Structures are given as structure tokens and as C-alpha cells.
Amino acid sequence: VIPRDAHNPWYQRPAEPLEGDALLQVDAWWRAANYLSVGQIYLLDNPLLEQPLSRDDVKPRLLGHWGTTPGLNFVYAHLNRMIRQRSLPTLYIAGPGHGGPGMVANAWLDGTYSEIYSKIDQSTDGMRALFRQFSFPGGIPSHAAPETPGSINEGGELGYSLSHAYGAAFDNPNLLVAAVIGDGEAETGPLATAWHSNKFIDPMQDGVVLPILHLNGYKIANPSVLARIPEDDLLALMRGYGHNPHIVSGGFDGEDPLLVHARMAETLDTVLNEIAAIKQDAADGTLEGTPRWPMIILRTPKGWTCPVEIDGLPVENTWRAHQVPLASARDTEAHTRLLESWMKKYKPEELFDSAGRPTPFVTGLAPEGYLRMSATPYSNGGLLRRELRMPDFREYGVDVTAPGHETAEATKVLGGWLADVIRLNPDNFRIFGPDETASNRLQEVYTATDKQWNAEILPVDLNLARAGRVMEMLSEHQCQGWLEGYLLTGRHGLFNCYEAFIHIVDSMFNQHAKWLQVARSIPWRRSVSSLNYLLSSHVWRQDHNGFSHQDPGFIDHVVNKKADVVRVYLPVDANTLLSTYDHCLRSVDYINVVVAGKQPGPQWLSMPEAVAHCTRGLGIWDWAGTERPSDEPDIVLACAGDIPTIETLAAASLLRKHLPELRVRVVNVIDLMRLQDETEHPHGLSNRDFDTIFTTDKPIVFAYHGYPWLIHRLTYRRAANANLHVRGFIENGTTTTPFDMLMLNNLDRYHLVIDAIDRVPGLGSKAAALRQEMQDARMRARQYTREHGEDIPEVAQWLWSGEDGVGFDRQNY
Amino acid sequence: VIPRDAHNPWYQRPAEPLEGDALLQVDAWWRAANYLSVGQIYLLDNPLLEQPLSRDDVKPRLLGHWGTTPGLNFVYAHLNRMIRQRSLPTLYIAGPGHGGPGMVANAWLDGTYSEIYSKIDQSTDGMRALFRQFSFPGGIPSHAAPETPGSINEGGELGYSLSHAYGAAFDNPNLLVAAVIGDGEAETGPLATAWHSNKFIDPMQDGVVLPILHLNGYKIANPSVLARIPEDDLLALMRGYGHNPHIVSGGFDGEDPLLVHARMAETLDTVLNEIAAIKQDAADGTLEGTPRWPMIILRTPKGWTCPVEIDGLPVENTWRAHQVPLASARDTEAHTRLLESWMKKYKPEELFDSAGRPTPFVTGLAPEGYLRMSATPYSNGGLLRRELRMPDFREYGVDVTAPGHETAEATKVLGGWLADVIRLNPDNFRIFGPDETASNRLQEVYTATDKQWNAEILPVDLNLARAGRVMEMLSEHQCQGWLEGYLLTGRHGLFNCYEAFIHIVDSMFNQHAKWLQVARSIPWRRSVSSLNYLLSSHVWRQDHNGFSHQDPGFIDHVVNKKADVVRVYLPVDANTLLSTYDHCLRSVDYINVVVAGKQPGPQWLSMPEAVAHCTRGLGIWDWAGTERPSDEPDIVLACAGDIPTIETLAAASLLRKHLPELRVRVVNVIDLMRLQDETEHPHGLSNRDFDTIFTTDKPIVFAYHGYPWLIHRLTYRRAANANLHVRGFIENGTTTTPFDMLMLNNLDRYHLVIDAIDRVPGLGSKAAALRQEMQDARMRARQYTREHGEDIPEVAQWLWSGEDGVGFDRQNY
Numbered sequence A, B: 001v002i003p004r005d006a007h008n009p010w011y012q013r014p015a016e017p018l019e020g021d022a023l024l025q026v027d028a029w030w031r032a033a034n035y036l037s038v039g040q041i042y043l044l045d046n047p048l049l050e051q052p053l054s055r056d057d058v059k060p061r062l063l064g065h066w067g068t069t070p071g072l073n074f075v076y077a078h079l080n081r082m083i084r085q086r087s088l089p090t091l092y093i094a095g096p097g098h099g100g101p102g103m104v105a106n107a108w109l110d111g112t113y114s115e116i117y118s119k120i121d122q123s124t125d126g127m128r129a130l131f132r133q134f135s136f137p138g139g140i141p142s143h144a145a146p147e148t149p150g151s152i153n154e155g156g157e158l159g160y161s162l163s164h165a166y167g168a169a170f171d172n173p174n175l176l177v178a179a180v181i182g183d184g185e186a187e188t189g190p191l192a193t194a195w196h197s198n199k200f201i202d203p204m205q206d207g208v209v210l211p212i213l214h215l216n217g218y219k220i221a222n223p224s225v226l227a228r229i230p231e232d233d234l235l236a237l238m239r240g241y242g243h244n245p246h247i248v249s250g251g252f253d254g255e256d257p258l259l260v261h262a263r264m265a266e267t268l269d270t271v272l273n274e275i276a277a278i279k280q281d282a283a284d285g286t287l288e289g290t291p292r293w294p295m296i297i298l299r300t301p302k303g304w305t306c307p308v309e310i311d312g313l314p315v316e317n318t319w320r321a322h323q324v325p326l327a328s329a330r331d332t333e334a335h336t337r338l339l340e341s342w343m344k345k346y347k348p349e350e351l352f353d354s355a356g357r358p359t360p361f362v363t364g365l366a367p368e369g370y371l372r373m374s375a376t377p378y379s380n381g382g383l384l385r386r387e388l389r390m391p392d393f394r395e396y397g398v399d400v401t402a403p404g405h406e407t408a409e410a411t412k413v414l415g416g417w418l419a420d421v422i423r424l425n426p427d428n429f430r431i432f433g434p435d436e437t438a439s440n441r442l443q444e445v446y447t448a449t450d451k452q453w454n455a456e457i458l459p460v461d462l463n464l465a466r467a468g469r470v471m472e473m474l475s476e477h478q479c480q481g482w483l484e485g486y487l488l489t490g491r492h493g494l495f496n497c498y499e500a501f502i503h504i505v506d507s508m509f510n511q512h513a514k515w516l517q518v519a520r521s522i523p524w525r526r527s528v529s530s531l532n533y534l535l536s537s538h539v540w541r542q543d544h545n546g547f548s549h550q551d552p553g554f555i556d557h558v559v560n561k562k563a564d565v566v567r568v569y570l571p572v573d574a575n576t577l578l579s580t581y582d583h584c585l586r587s588v589d590y591i592n593v594v595v596a597g598k599q600p601g602p603q604w605l606s607m608p609e610a611v612a613h614c615t616r617g618l619g620i621w622d623w624a625g626t627e628r629p630s631d632e633p634d635i636v637l638a639c640a641g642d643i644p645t646i647e648t649l650a651a652a653s654l655l656r657k658h659l660p661e662l663r664v665r666v667v668n669v670i671d672l673m674r675l676q677d678e679t680e681h682p683h684g685l686s687n688r689d690f691d692t693i694f695t696t697d698k699p700i701v702f703a704y705h706g707y708p709w710l711i712h713r714l715t716y717r718r719a720a721n722a723n724l725h726v727r728g729f730i731e732n733g734t735t736t737t738p739f740d741m742l743m744l745n746n747l748d749r750y751h752l753v754i755d756a757i758d759r760v761p762g763l764g765s766k767a768a769a770l771r772q773e774m775q776d777a778r779m780r781a782r783q784y785t786r787e788h789g790e791d792i793p794e795v796a797q798w799l800w801s802g803e804d805g806v807g808f809d810r811q812n813y
């Protein structure tokens, strides 16, 4: 019952009943936070209600959400008490992020807010400004946004609080993450599966998540499911999820809040002691099986403490309390009076002195310094972030003696390097994936680590362990949510996923991009590591899984976000992938999308070439074209993506052989953002550079990995756009061979040659025979697949032929 | 224990132990289906193994998934037996859709496959073709795709089986939907929350979903979570979800499958009797509370019956059985022999006659006709689809005496019409939404119906009932999945959602679009109703919720899909919304995206004008411009979306007043696909029409609802593209006033005037004063919001002024 050591905040202490001043203090904090929340939603002026509340004191547009707020404040107050007792670093996650006013109120009470935003000090003026700015033009958002101290979860799009909480807890063994989950939020898919995260927590190495299911009974306009199932079912559900549930229920039918405080405090003591016991067992090596972590079900009325009825309709404890319960506060004198009496019920005169400062009795509940939940560095992860120790990627590359001679699996090579990233950074780097890390060929990481798994392990299992750097659960939402939580608390990682199924987290990507964009402009928010995607098993190599697995549209989705936060890379081989990923893992505040193949493929660039090419982001591959130094090219064959690059080089090879006089320039693009105008994206090439490379007047046949129109979009301001002819995925997919997939979408080498013939002025008739040959080659290749079920050898065994100018029918590799 | 009436298939019957021939028959079916599944994955030829299996009989590319298949086949066999006993129409949903070979095998065995695909008949040749076509170029996909009879769930992207199952069950009171859920699939978010669907099933009006959790222990490379938690937890979880779980476990350590069959049959009997009892109670009016529907946990080895070990590594009952367990079947003689002995273990000679036909003993297990699960019309919903009875939308419109004089809330007006759609179609039309139907202002539907809710109902609740046409759960995944299941079984509906959060189902949209695209080309698949979105609470009117709620990118996502399946509409007022939605609800085989405002806004078109405008899809609003019949315009102001239309008209009004000589043409676009080339989209305007409307050489200032580049993309082939200047959402969002949001993105009326001035050649200096005035107006408007928290009256109270040419400062409405 004594802490084992000063640095271990996990210990059992006898539960003290909450009573006397201690009880009143918790209640005072809660009342103060509630008062400040209502004030933010409603008031422009008269913050202390020193004058009778007038219509003009009330905001003309009433925006904000009251319903969730008293519950959020209640939990905050109790956690304060607990932290003061235990000095336990605690991160508060407000699932219902629409309870923004509550989070701001608590931050103001514990002093953090004024430290960060000096104008919003603890004074009457500060309080007035605090109220006014909320949801006000030029002010602060209504949600627990990046502007809100203590927040890593905006909570506007519901569903991610628990995943974020677990992400924050990984590798923070002494951190408690208290996650308040709305009972409506709990109906979302991501949240419903996030409960299982407890099977992925290692009691030694990781922190503890304390889920607090906020059962206030309602959503916007409906009861919540979990509030309306039998309590036995709810308890069974939580046990089924592996938790030990504790119910705190109260505040109904006018029950005195002091009674509810007492129950909550007792439960919180019990729960913390349960957690400490698990931690102790783990430390002692006496833990058996998966621990049954506690969780709290907090059943209180929605909108608790607001008017019970308004205009004859029940409001407190109904869905009507969700947003602004008294939307008519300016409309009639009676309504204005009702608002006033609501606010006065909190007894502001007891809570704030005449200068608008919260009384010492109230603020006495706040923990000190960084232990304040609004000030915790865990919510501003850049403060804690340590740079990764990076092994020199150049040493992991493929030895490329000449373009296209060696074969390698790009992601597999990357896996070798990642294994060493893991070795060098054993406690702040993780790989997340929905059961696909091996399928995406990163299996070499298992030479350095295991998959973390705290459910049952059987002798047959491979690479599973209680602690490990790879997190695999069949939920893209969980992978994304965990990683976000991990990054926002100052660590590093990547998410490897099938390209098609990354769309599952489109909306999560949106929210994270928005967070990063806003956070950039907030001076006190420090940079966090970029969120790195590795999309393998991509559209051109899902021929065995078929149409549902073929979708390269995530890139299109990504480029809708602000240029300062998104980057898209399409490395073409192992060395360019290594160079790209090294760059991504070093970067901050971006979302990096990297699409890379996992199948054996030709290696084009030596390591120095790869580094140079990746640094440029795009470039002419003179060894692949047939330009002469003095001439202009007749045509540009451009490509982006590993498979389109192969086809483009094969097409260049065919043209070289069959139309040796044609001056072909081959351009490869790794960094897609280079195509954009420099005014649109920081990576954008200047028009001069772009025009030099792509020409302004020559036809360009662009073989692109994804949907072709994106290339038009990125280049629409370029002179070359009118001459641009893009091939890509045009939504023709099925289960077939890789080359058949290309032919289905006219992205195959033969079609690229046809495109070239059709575009170069004057070539048409001269090259008619070749054009026909290409059509025949397509038919032959198609036919071969229908007979043999695999690709025709002239394609399957094709190798770039270098200087000799053959290649089309070269088979001797 | 006797059926109450012939049409009621729900009745209790004494459980008969499965033994003797009946037992052997179930086993024979299972063995036959397993044999045929292995054959599909591996064999090119020698289907009956009449010759010793040779290397050349084996496919060169081995593609497919074995691991899930024996389980799927096992369930199929047992359901067959049950259906024969009870004549119960049953729809089979294979969650692990990668078990495609199993579904195909069963369909071939029950005869459906050969009826549909006559070449694949029940003969040796047919079997050869059956094997060969699987995952073969020009053949069939590896998943339970549209090509697969009996399927409404492709199951490539995991997670939607249970939502689909419930969608199918709504309003089909006599249908059993057996949903096999992978234990990996069960880890996905959508699946984890879909269990709660049972609280939305009305035992009277709806069918029954029987979830069968297929606990084969593994995913691709990992154990599944649910297989590795204590069994007590698993049972608690299922009880917590409201189910009565039944475990069937077996097949481990070489247990005789006959024993497992007997247990499964007994459980299925019990379960069906439990269901019948609930149905009976419901019919008798004696049902208390929410029924506790049964579900089955089926614990069998992954890859059951495949080789126990291969090359010294355990395969059966491990993740190694997931895909192709014997990937080396062609590599060595020993491996080929192993494949042969694996297949022979099923004793094909007992299952098929020498002509390759399954024996009568095997096929005797199949139900008759439409009761065969592969032939059930519920899996080909177009067969069952009844057209909606449509109230005449013209009678629900807003009386528009002159453009812009009346004010209405578009979605509210739509709600009035939808109420009557519901009245006229009480059993085949539903509205789905994540707790936002009222927030999206469709509340008038509650005059006709309720929200369906089968958990506890309290006196305080409004519009909740056991049965109702509105389905609200806080899960966009569930809304989408339910609706898909509902449509694919032949009904009608819509999904109303906040615009930003529809991205949550981006990937589900993808999968449904792919399904529709493929289904179109399958002759036996009949047309199903379109999937209709109503995206309200859109980017320009989420100013109170802020940045996380502001995202118009779903349209961009949608247009990546094939033109024959997607449609996007941006009605500008109530009448155009009504006309658009009438069209959408009548259409088939599309996905219609309709974005429409819910806030009070000006009404532009009378009903006849609205119908004409919507039919054209876009058009010149001559009353809004200042063209003269003989002249060409100097500039085109184009707009799409309700808010951009207001700004464009306000800009036109300003230009009319301040630059009366300028010839302005106003074009409004409702049907976004009209902008595309007619070769790219069936709705695309011919170039001639396009050029006439937009001109080929005049500047176009296009005010667009979403991300501006989409308009460039849609028009990139048009002559006008070079003159096109698009304003839209450029990812500048926050909590502020509506007009401030527009200004942040340069989409406000003042900026549009500036854009016009900047684009019309020669106007610049003449209009310098106006340009400056517009800049001042922007500053004034911004400043006003900062002071008052709401929009400046000249904007907030602005009304289109018709002929008088004022409007800029008109306040007298």
C-alpha cells in the first residue's frame, strides 16, 4: 500500500470516502466548470451576472452543445482529485468533442488556458473574453479542437476516442488515459471494435486506458442503444469486451449531486486500486492471462443541471438538452430570466471572487503544473517527441548494376531496413496494419520484434508476444486511430495497408489532416511526426483478389486536403522506396502517402541514383529514352508508379527497336506533388522547370498508377496540359493476370506504343505496321491468358534490355 | 408444434437427432462441396481424378482462399437440411466472401449454377469448366461476387455481412437470413457494431437474422481476437449484444466430422425452434421486451480437412490454411500427390457418377426451386422489386411567384413529400440516417411513421415505435450496410447524412458501385433500386460545428467510379430538390448523390420551371443575367449548389447595378454530370450544347459547392476550360458565420464580382472603383461578424431584387 518507488505512480491506497470539504471542493469545481460552459454558450457580456441578465448580454447566434458538458466536467473534476492524490500523469480524452466548452472551462479553471492565451486571464475581463470567443467569428471552435489545451481528439466526427486513447497509452507505462465515450459515439463501428484494444495492451510496457462510458441516455434526437438495453446486458457486454465494469449512476429525479460525487469518488478509488493491482502483478511477474482492466459506466442525465422543463417540455435528461437547450434565451423576457436562474443555480458568487478569479477553494482541486490534464505534455506530443535513430538506408538497398537487371520485392527490402529502425528505437516506433504486414512483405521486421498480443498465445503461433512493435488487428479504423494517438503523443510509426481498403479510413484521414493543418497555426502546439502510409498490394497487383481490391483513389482523396499537410510518393523500386521512406520517417506534421509494390520487380536505380531521383522528385531517365543531346524529343513518355514505369520502359524499348528515329524522352515521377504548380503546393515545380522537362508542345503519354484525371488536375495550369494524354486505372477490374489488368485499362506497353504513334504528328502512316503489330500483340497476350491462365512469356519474362535496343522479344534472362 | 398456417414457415418441430442416412447425406454434400472447392482452386483438368493427378492438371497460378471454405460449406449443407424440413426461405450471407469457391460449389451442387450458366452443367465437362474458370482470366472472380448466384455480399472488403443481413431482413417477415461472419471480419468496426442491429428488428414485420460466428481461429496471418478470449467472455459478449449464443465446436484433433454434423444439426434445430417461439409470441401479442434472438458460434479448424501438415509445418487449423495451403502443388511430385490424396479423401467416387454428375444421394439434400439458397430471389432483388407508388411531387412544392421572393427549407419541403411516399409504400421504402433525420429537417416524415426501435421505449420518447420506416443508429456504416441489404433484396430507400461524414462510408460506396457496375453486365441479375444519398448539413452550413464538419469531397470520390453507375445532383431550392428526388427514387442501378441545404433559403424556380431545369440538368437563367437576345455575353457566371447559386445571383445583381453595360449570363448546374463530355458520361452534354451555353471564348466564373478542381476535371475536354475560373471550398473552415465561411474561401458575392472584373478583358480600369468597393464590402462584412457574431444585414437580409436592378443594399423584405 506504499508506492514501490517514486517513479511508479501505480499503487493501491485505502479508499477515502469523499466527504466534508473535499466533497464540496469537487462539487465547487464542477459547478464552476458548468457555469463557465453555460457562459460560453450563451453570453456576450455580464459574465459574473453582476447586473440582471439582459437580452443584449446573450449571443445572437447560440452555438454549442450543452448536453454532454456537465458529464465531461464531472469526470474532469473527479480526475483532478485523483491526480492530486496519486500524482498520476493523466490524459483526458473527450469522446464527445462537441463538449468543447467543458474542456475549455476546465482548462481555464486550472490555469492552463490563461498561460497559453494570455488575454483570457482569470479575471472578469478574461471571463468575458472567454465567453465571447466561443463559437464566435474569429474566436475558437465549438469542439475539442487543436486550439483546446489538453486535447488530442477533436471529437467532431465521433468514434475514435478509444482508439486514440490506446494509441496514446502504448509505450507510456506510467500514463493513465481516461477516455470518456459518448453512449451515442459507442454505436459507431470504430468505437464498437475499439473496446478490444485491451487485448493489445501490455501491462508492463504500456500505460492504462480507463474507458468511461458516458451513458447520458441520448444522442441528438434519439435514445442511445446502450442506455436502453437491460443493465445485465450492458454489464455482460463490457465483460465480454474483457473489462471489469463499475456502474456509477445518479443525478436523476433531482438527486443531490453531492451523493453522486461520493459514489463516483469511491468508484474511482476502487478502479485505480484495481489498476494498481494489475500493474503490481505484472511487475512481480505474477500476472496470469489477460488482465481484466476496469472500466466505468457513468449513468447521469443528459444536460444535467439545465432547466428540467422549458415551455412545458422536458429538457434535462432528454435529447432536447443535446445542443442549446434554451435556444430562445433572447426571445422573451421569461426565457432570459430562465437562463439567468439556470446560471445562478451554480452560485457563481461562491466560485469566483469579485474580480472574476476562481476562488482558491475551487482552484485548489487542480493538480500542479504538468499534472494538470489541460497542460499535460502528452496532449502536445511534440514536446515529448524524440527524433528517430535512423539506420543509413543506403546500406539496405539493392545493388543495381544496370537499370532493370536485378529483381527485388520493394517492400521486402524496406522490411529489412524497418527491422533496424525498430532495433534502434525500441520504445517509440510502431508499425500498424490490419493483419497484412506479412502479406505486404514486411516480414523481415519479425527478425527484430513481434506482434503485440495480450490474448491467449498458443504454441503454434509465430511472432506473437506480450510486447512487440507490430500492431495487427483486422480493423483499419483501429490501425489509423491507434497510430494517430501514438503520433499525437510524440511517437513515430507507419500504417501498412492494402491500397483499396485504405478508403475505409478516408474520413479519419480527413480529420487528422484538418487537425494537422490547424495545429500548424497554433504557436504552442509542437510538431509531431508525420502519419505515414505504406500502401502495398495495390491496384495492379490485386489481380488474384479481383475488383473489390482494386482501387487507387485514396490519392485523389488525399490531394483535396491542404498542400501544406499532404505528400504523395510513388517509388518505383526498392532503392527509391528506401529513400522515400527515410524521408517520410524524418518528416513532421505531414501525411505521407507512399504506394509501393510488394511483388518481385525490376530495379531501376542504383542507390546514389535513387537518392538523387527522389530528391528531385521527378526526372528524365536519359538511359531509357532515345533523345540526342542537341535535339528536342518528339514525344515524352512519362510515368508514375512501379507498374506504369515498367510498361513505359517496355514501350520505350519497343519504340527504340521499331522506330529508331523517333526521339523519345522518358520521365519518371516519384513525388506526385511536383506536378503541381509551385503556387499550389510547396513541392510544386516552377513552370520553367516543368516546361523544360515535359516540353510545352510535344505530346506526352503519361502512364499513371491511379485514376488518370488526377494527372490532369495536378497539371491543369501547365502549358503542357493540352498535350497530355494520361493512361491509368479506369475502373476496369477483375480477377485475372497482372498484364491482362493493364490491358483492360489500356495501360499496357502495347497500348502506350499505340498512343505514342497516334500522338506524334506525322507518325501515323509511317508507323501503321507497328501499330497493327501492337494490336496483335495485345490480342495474343489476351488469348494466352485465356488458354494458360498466366501471362504470355514475352511479357512475363520481359527484361529491360539496356543499350542493345532489343527487349521486345528478349527472353534470355 | 404445428404450423399455424401454411404461409407461416416459423414453427417449432421436435428436434430429430441427425443420424443414419440423413447424417451421411449432410456429410456427403459437405464432402462434395469441399471437393469442388479444392478443384476450383487447383485444377485445370482431370476433374474427377480419373487419371493420376499430373502436374499439368494443376493451374499455374493458384489463386483463391481455402481456409474459410469448409466452414462455409458446412453451414450451407446444414441449412439445406433445415430448409428441406421447414420450407423456410433462407438467404445465405457469406461474410468471408473470399470463400467464393465454396459458394460456387454449393450453387453447382443444387443445380442453380448450371441453370444460369448452361455451359457449366453437371457433367465431367461442366465440372472441368467449373474448375478452370475459377480465378482464371476470362473466368469468374475469386469472391462471392455478383457473378455468384445467391450472393448479395461480395465480402472482399470485410465487415458488412451482418449489416447486409439485417437490411435484407427488414420487411421480409418470413425470411431467414443466415449470416456467416468471419472471426477476423468480426474485428472490423462495422461488424462490431452491427450486432446491435437486433435492437432494430421488429419480430412481426421483419425477418430473422441468424448470425453464425465462424470461429475458425485465424485471419490471414494472425489468430482472431474472438478465438483467443476466454469462452466465458465470448458468451458474455454475445449476451451483451442481446443474443442467446449456442456453441458448436468440433473437428479438432481429427475428430470425426459426423459427430460435428450431429451437434450442428441439433443446435440448428434448437435455434430454429427458439426463433419460432419468438415469432409465435410476437404473433400472439405475448412478447415481452426485446426478444433474445439466438446466434451460433461455430468453432472449427481453419482449413478443416486440408493436409494437417505440409513440409513439416502445421497447416490445418492454422493461419497457413488461409489462402492456398499447398501453393507448391506443381513444384514436386510429392506435392502433387499430396493434393491428389487430399482430394481423394473426400471420396469423389461416392459423390459423383462417372459422368461427373453429383449423385442423387448428394443432390437430395438440396431444397426445391426457389428455396435453394443459390436460387432464392432474395439474392436477386430485382426479381422481387415492386415500383414505388409515387405521390405527385409537383403538389408538394413551394409556390414561387418570382425568383427569390419566397423562402423555404428545401429538405423540410422534401420531408413533406417523403411522408406521403411512406404512406403509399408502407412496406418497401425506408429512410436511413445516423441520428440526423430531424437535424436534416426531414421531420415531417414523422407525421407518417416512426423510428423503428426494439429496445426499451420510455414515455418521454417521441416517434419511437417497434415498427417504423425510419432507421436511425449512430453508425454511418450501419445505415449504408442496411440500405444496401434492403435495396439488393428488392426494396427502396435513402440515406440522409451530414455531407462531411458520408466519407465514413467511402469504401462501402466503392464496393456497392463496383457491385452495381458488374451486376449490370450479368444477364440474370435484375435491376435494383438506386442507392440514394441525401447530403444535407453541408459544408457551407456547418459553420456552427466547424472545420471537422466541413468537407464536400464525397462528390470527388464518387466521380471516380464508372459513369454508368454514378449521378450527382445539386438542387438549388425546394422545387428542384423535389424534382430531383422524384427522379432518383424512380431510377434503378445507380448511386445518386444529392446535396441539398436544410436552412431557409430563397426559392428560385416555380415548379414547372424546376422540372424543366432539372430535366435539362443545367441551363441559362436569363432572368438573372443581363444578356440581350442579339448580343453575346461578356462573361458567364456559372454556379452549382444552393449557396454558390445565392452568391452568384447576388454577384449578378451587383454587376447589373454597378456595371449595367456588362452583359452577364447566369448558368446554373443541377446535374453535375452534364459538365462531362458525352463520351465520358451518359448525361454529358454534347460539345455543341456546352459551347453554346458556356461560350468558347468568354470568361467563366464558376461558383461551385465543393472543391473547385472537380469542375476543371469534369470540363477538361471542353473548349471553355481554358477560360474557366472556379471558386469553391479550398479547405478553409472553422466555426464562424455562414458568410464568413464563404469569404474565407473567396466564394462570396463580392469576390465573385472581383473575379468578374479581373477576367473580362478591358474591364479592369473602368471597374476599379467597384473592385475597391467590393474589397471594402468584404472587410466590412468580416468586421461585422467580429463585432456582432452574426452576418452583416446587407448580406443576411439580402434578397434577389428581380427587375429593379438594385438588391445590393435592399433591406425592405
Ligand SMILES: Cc1ncc(C[n+]2csc(CCOP(=O)(O)OP(=O)(O)O)c2C)c(N)n1
Binding pocket: A067, A068, A096, A098, A155, A156, A157, A158, A159, A181, A182, A183, A184, A185, A186, A188, A214, A216, A218, A219, A220, A224, A302, A322, B434, B435, B436, B474, B501, B504
Ligand atoms: C460519425 C458522426 N456521425 C454523426 C455525428 C453527428 N452528431 C453529433 S453529436 C451526436 C450525438 C452524440 O451522442 P453521444 O455520443 O451520446 O454524445 P452526448 O450525448 O454526450 O452529447 C451526433 C449523432 C457525428 N458528430 N459524428
Ligand SMILES: Cc1ncc(C[n+]2csc(CCOP(=O)(O)OP(=O)(O)O)c2C)c(N)n1
Binding pocket: A434, A435, A436, A474, A501, A504, B067, B068, B096, B098, B155, B156, B157, B158, B159, B181, B182, B183, B184, B185, B186, B188, B214, B216, B218, B219, B220, B224, B302, B322
Ligand atoms: C476490411 C478488410 N481488411 C483487410 C482485408 C484483407 N483480408 C482478407 S481475408 C482476411 C482475413 C479474414 O479472416 P476471417 O474473417 O476470420 O475469415 P476466414 O478465417 O474465414 O478466412 C483479411 C485480413 C479485407 N479483406 N478486408
Ligand SMILES: [Mg+2]
Binding pocket: A182, A183, A184, A214, A215, A216, A217, A218, A219, A224, A302
Ligand atoms: Mg449521449
Ligand SMILES: [Mg+2]
Binding pocket: B182, B183, B184, B214, B215, B216, B217, B218, B219, B224, B302
Ligand atoms: Mg477466421
